[in-house]
Amino acid sequence: MAAVLPQQSIGGDGPRVARVALGCMGLSGTWDPAEVGPEHRRRAIAAFEAALDAGITLFDHADIYGGGSCEELFKDCLQAVPGSRERIIIATKGGIRNGNFNLTATYLTECVERSLRRMAIDYIDLYQVHRPDPLTHPAETAGVLNGLLRRGLIRAVGVSNYYPEQVRALQRYLDVPIRSNQIEISLARLDPIYEGLDGGDGTLDQCMAQGMTPLAWSPLGAGILLGSTPHPAGPERGAALRAALAEHAQRYGATPGQIALAWLLAHPAGIIPLVGSANPAHIREAAGAAAISLSREDWYALWVTAWGRDLP
Numbered sequence: 001m002a003a004v005l006p007q008q009s010i011g012g013d014g015p016r017v018a019r020v021a022l023g024c025m026g027l028s029g030t031w032d033p034a035e036v037g038p039e040h041r042r043r044a045i046a047a048f049e050a051a052l053d054a055g056i057t058l059f060d061h062a063d064i065y066g067g068g069s070c071e072e073l074f075k076d077c078l079q080a081v082p083g084s085r086e087r088i089i090i091a092t093k094g095g096i097r098n099g100n101f102n103l104t105a106t107y108l109t110e111c112v113e114r115s116l117r118r119m120a121i122d123y124i125d126l127y128q129v130h131r132p133d134p135l136t137h138p139a140e141t142a143g144v145l146n147g148l149l150r151r152g153l154i155r156a157v158g159v160s161n162y163y164p165e166q167v168r169a170l171q172r173y174l175d176v177p178i179r180s181n182q183i184e185i186s187l188a189r190l191d192p193i194y195e196g197l198d199g200g201d202g203t204l205d206q207c208m209a210q211g212m213t214p215l216a217w218s219p220l221g222a223g224i225l226l227g228s229t230p231h232p233a234g235p236e237r238g239a240a241l242r243a244a245l246a247e248h249a250q251r252y253g254a255t256p257g258q259i260a261l262a263w264l265l266a267h268p269a270g271i272i273p274l275v276g277s278a279n280p281a282h283i284r285e286a287a288g289a290a291a292i293s294l295s296r297e298d299w300y301a302l303w304v305t306a307w308g309r310d311l312p
């Protein structure tokens with residue numbers, strides 16, 4: 001019997017999902033599709049099953065993950081658990097090609113059709129444009145997304161790595177509301193939180209103003225918060241942050257990773273962390289963060305430590 005996590009909608013009345021999601025960038029464990037073998041398949045299916053058991057219902061892909069192998073292996077995951085397709089929300093992304101961003105009508109159509117074929121599914125629940133493409137007018141991108149929605153190949157539209165003005169430009173030409181913005185946000189990257197402090201870009205404020213859900217990529221700082229990757233602001237900031245996470249973890253009876261995720265979950269914009277792991281124990285641990293409610297004082301204390309100076 002799968003656990004049931006707290007749920008929320010993606011963007012107003014969009015699809016309902018558990019508050020912690022699985023990022024599938026590392027699902028195949030390789031960026032070279034030629035390397036994929038039975039062991040990679042077994043590992044991916046074990047991760048998928050662990051996520052389902054833990055109550056996770058949103059799975060985030062991109063066509064480029066694993067050079068296409070993550071979406072390919074997801075087909076095997078879906079087949080390994082009969083009935084799972086209908087129980088979950090599949091998000092994927094397209095629009096990156098050989099070091100270019102490409103949101104033209106022709107290329108995005110190819111991306112969507114390829115993703116559907118790889119995963120052997122009839123529709124994508126949430127289709128996200130991976131990064132803004134300065135060389136394509138948003139009217140063209142919106143036009144093709146409108147057509148894909150009408151054909152029933154995609155059911156909702158999200159963006160990724162969009163600044164507020166880019167969201168507004170795309171929204172102007174879209175027939176449906178943009179449901180989500182997938183952004184890099186964590187205690188290791190604070191920029192989207194607060195317009196007015198240096199680095200603030202107003203992204204979370206726009207999500208709340210427009211009823212969009214922020215999907216947090218690298219919610220554990222891609223390892224920075226747990227110490228496997230150096231902190232870009234230097235070893236002292238990294239050590240201070242890890243010490244603060246450990247101290248809060250002890251008080252809440254949680255792990256440092258769970259506290260880092262709970263910090264995102266506490267924000268009123270309804271951030272959904274996309275945890276990047278294919279390790280069943282780590283996936284179960286991440287799902288456990290949904291049960292933790294950080295106090296206002298603790299949330300601010302972690303923010304100040306992460307920022308490295310006092311609030312104004």
Ligand SMILES: NC(=O)c1ccc[n+]([C@@H]2O[C@H](COP(=O)([O-])OP(=O)(O)OC[C@H]3O[C@@H](n4cnc5c(N)ncnc54)[C@H](OP(=O)(O)O)[C@@H]3O)[C@@H](O)[C@H]2O)c1
Pocket residue numbers: 022023024025026060061130160161182183216217218219220221222223226257274275276277278279281282283285286
């Ligand atoms: N839109 C974009 O441009 C974009 C860019 C990057 C990523 N993403 C999305 O965001 C997702 C997550 O990104 P990410 O993988 O960079 O970030 P992450 O979740 O911040 O970090 C993943 C790293 O944390 C480790 N980890 C997870 N749980 C752990 C635990 N309990 N203890 C110790 N280590 C733990 C993982 O190791 P193990 O593998 O050993 O668990 C992995 O090395 C991706 O899968 C993808 O869906 C989107």
